Amino acid sequence: MVTGSEADAVAGAGAGAGALYRRVAADLREAIAAGEYGSGGRLPAEQALAAHYGVSRGTIRQALAALRANGLVTSRRGTRRVVLGTTRVQSFSELVSFTSWARSLGEEPGGRVDRIERRPATAYEREQLRLPADGEVILVLRARTLSGQPVMVERSVYPLWVGELVARIPADAVSHTEPLQEQGVVFADADHTIDLAAADADDARLLGCDLAAPLLRERRRSTDPSGAPLECSEDRYMPGTVAFTVHNSLAGSALTRRQAAP
Amino acid sequence: MVTGSEADAVAGAGAGAGALYRRVAADLREAIAAGEYGSGGRLPAEQALAAHYGVSRGTIRQALAALRANGLVTSRRGTRRVVLGTTRVQSFSELVSFTSWARSLGEEPGGRVDRIERRPATAYEREQLRLPADGEVILVLRARTLSGQPVMVERSVYPLWVGELVARIPADAVSHTEPLQEQGVVFADADHTIDLAAADADDARLLGCDLAAPLLRERRRSTDPSGAPLECSEDRYMPGTVAFTVHNSLAGSALTRRQAAP
DNA sequence: CAGTGGTCTAGACCACTCC
DNA sequence: GAGTGGTCTAGACCACTGT
Numbered sequence: 001m002v003t004g005s006e007a008d009a010v011a012g013a014g015a016g017a018g019a020l021y022r023r024v025a026a027d028l029r030e031a032i033a034a035g036e037y038g039s040g041g042r043l044p045a046e047q048a049l050a051a052h053y054g055v056s057r058g059t060i061r062q063a064l065a066a067l068r069a070n071g072l073v074t075s076r077r078g079t080r081r082v083v084l085g086t087t088r089v090q091s092f093s094e095l096v097s098f099t100s101w102a103r104s105l106g107e108e109p110g111g112r113v114d115r116i117e118r119r120p121a122t123a124y125e126r127e128q129l130r131l132p133a134d135g136e137v138i139l140v141l142r143a144r145t146l147s148g149q150p151v152m153v154e155r156s157v158y159p160l161w162v163g164e165l166v167a168r169i170p171a172d173a174v175s176h177t178e179p180l181q182e183q184g185v186v187f188a189d190a191d192h193t194i195d196l197a198a199a200d201a202d203d204a205r206l207l208g209c210d211l212a213a214p215l216l217r218e219r220r221r222s223t224d225p226s227g228a229p230l231e232c233s234e235d236r237y238m239p240g241t242v243a244f245t246v247h248n249s250l251a252g253s254a255l256t257r258r259q260a261a262p
Numbered sequence: 263m264v265t266g267s268e269a270d271a272v273a274g275a276g277a278g279a280g281a282l283y284r285r286v287a288a289d290l291r292e293a294i295a296a297g298e299y300g301s302g303g304r305l306p307a308e309q310a311l312a313a314h315y316g317v318s319r320g321t322i323r324q325a326l327a328a329l330r331a332n333g334l335v336t337s338r339r340g341t342r343r344v345v346l347g348t349t350r351v352q353s354f355s356e357l358v359s360f361t362s363w364a365r366s367l368g369e370e371p372g373g374r375v376d377r378i379e380r381r382p383a384t385a386y387e388r389e390q391l392r393l394p395a396d397g398e399v400i401l402v403l404r405a406r407t408l409s410g411q412p413v414m415v416e417r418s419v420y421p422l423w424v425g426e427l428v429a430r431i432p433a434d435a436v437s438h439t440e441p442l443q444e445q446g447v448v449f450a451d452a453d454h455t456i457d458l459a460a461a462d463a464d465d466a467r468l469l470g471c472d473l474a475a476p477l478l479r480e481r482r483r484s485t486d487p488s489g490a491p492l493e494c495s496e497d498r499y500m501p502g503t504v505a506f507t508v509h510n511s512l513a514g515s516a517l518t519r520r521q522a523a524p
Numbered sequence: 525c526a527g528t529g530g531t532c533t534a535g536a537c538c539a540c541t542c543c
Numbered sequence: 544g545a546g547t548g549g550t551c552t553a554g555a556c557c558a559c560t561g562t
Binding site: 307308309337340341342343 | 548
Binding site: 039040066069070071074076079082083084085090092094095101130187188189190191192193194195196214215216223225226227239240242243244245246247248249250252254255257258 | 301332336341344347354356357363449451452453454476487488489502504505506510514516517519
């Protein structure tokens with residue numbers, strides 16, 4: 001883009017995501033993915049973009065900030081922005097939901113609940129889910145598959161009000177987040193911790209691996225838009241099935257290296 | 263804060279990081295870490311903060327955007343921001359540099375170069391480092407320790423102009439990024455891919471583990487402020503020594519789940 | 525030096541949450 | 544309906560990069 005007639009690129013993007021800057025960002029993302037500036041190429045100046053899209057410089061900067069956070073472009077005083085990569089960026093829902101991630105890859109996701117328990121929360125769970133001393137939780141143990149192959153074991157711990165909704169979902173439902181969404185449970189923020197774990201008896205049985213076999217572990221704690229904890233989950237992936245990627249920069253890191261918990 | 267006399271909090275922060283919004287952000291971070299709003303508590307309104315700090319609402323919003331990116335607070339229309347966590351946020355340099363990370367934990371970092379090679383770049387390296395078809399690279403294989411214990415093996419591949427600087431650093435230097443920094447090589451952006459790998463002969467020898475033992479792998483590609491690739495590295499950690507954490511949200515994810523490369 | 529992005533301000537309107 | 548954050552505008556000045 002930035003070659004068309006005038007302020008049409010935004011309108012041309014059709015029923016965009018509402019906010020102006022999001023539509024501009026989407027348009028720029030497309031242009032970058034299409035290689036219009038090349039890898040390592042320079043973007044037009046903010047002022048030029050503002051004129052092209054017919055918006056103010058502030059709006060352009062909001063759009064560019066989004067691209068930057070995604071690691072698509074650099075940003076420094078004195079020079080035009082430079083294209084860093086053309087990687088397709090994953091949406092938050094593709095991250096939180098195994099199902100929507102798998103579908104976006106053209107794979108056939110599957111899931112089967114192995115076990116549901118209601119029990120008192122451990123100290124760790126009380127802290128993560130902000131529960132009182134006598135709080136209870138619902139644990140859901142579930143095997144996830146990709147085109148029939150077992151790939152991951154998910155242990156999700158929910159506060160009762162969420163867990164009771166989850167418990168009503170059929171055991172072989174492909175997605176849990178979608179029915180939850182329909183009932184007003186929205187995932188908005190998540191913290192992830194990634195390391196390595198050894199398969200226990202459940203993992204070995206559900207994944208078909210040896211006991212104590214190494215697995216890639218992702219622990220996650222999700223909250224809704226109001227900041228209320230929704231879930232505290234531990235997922236264990238078969239090696240070679242997934243990798244996690246993160247971008248970060250001087251201007252703001254979301255990634256952290258930590259000493260492993262004892 | 264937000265209880266002191268007037269617009270003194272910013273001035274009181276002393277020789278802050280230059281930009282006004284950074285000083286405001288740092289002050290708010292401190293206040294949150296000190297538990298002034300509690301976990302799950304509500305922040306003052308933007309307007310109140312603007313009045314308190316004696317700055318415009320735009321500046322306050324810039325500061326809050328930083329806190330949000332770090333996963334410290336939520337953000338939604340209609341309600342005050344809510345404190346999500348009080349986690350100390352790691353700076354970018356603590357992420358790129360094993361040395362500065364270890365020091366911030368009070369551990370004693372160490373490093374020893376095992377081997378340096380100059381050789382033609384592989385196709386993958388040419389792409390990552392944006393080198394021509396006949397490009398060469400310098401590979402540095404290095405063992406990293408924490409208080410004497412071997413913890414990680416680092417395989418860094420540099421373009422010649424960086425590699426030649428690295429090759430001049432003493433084999434037992436604790437830090438490589440610090441001397442590079444002094445010579446004007448600045449790391450500004452990085453992409454990380456985290457998964458699992460099996461120890462090869464070098465890993466087993468340097469870490470004292472078995473051949474094919476499972477290790478946590480972090481592949482990284484770093485660029486300088488102008489977007490020029492500086493490094494393409496593969497680090498392998500002993501299990502139980504580190505974990506990686508990431509925050510992400512509906513408003514912008516830097517984290518991605520990917521199918522493992524073949 | 526000209527060009528460019530970084531920072532800051534002031535004001536406006538809207539969409540949403542919660543009482 | 545009052546309060547709050549989200550979006551957008553217009554303009555200003557500064558710090559830095561490159562020629």
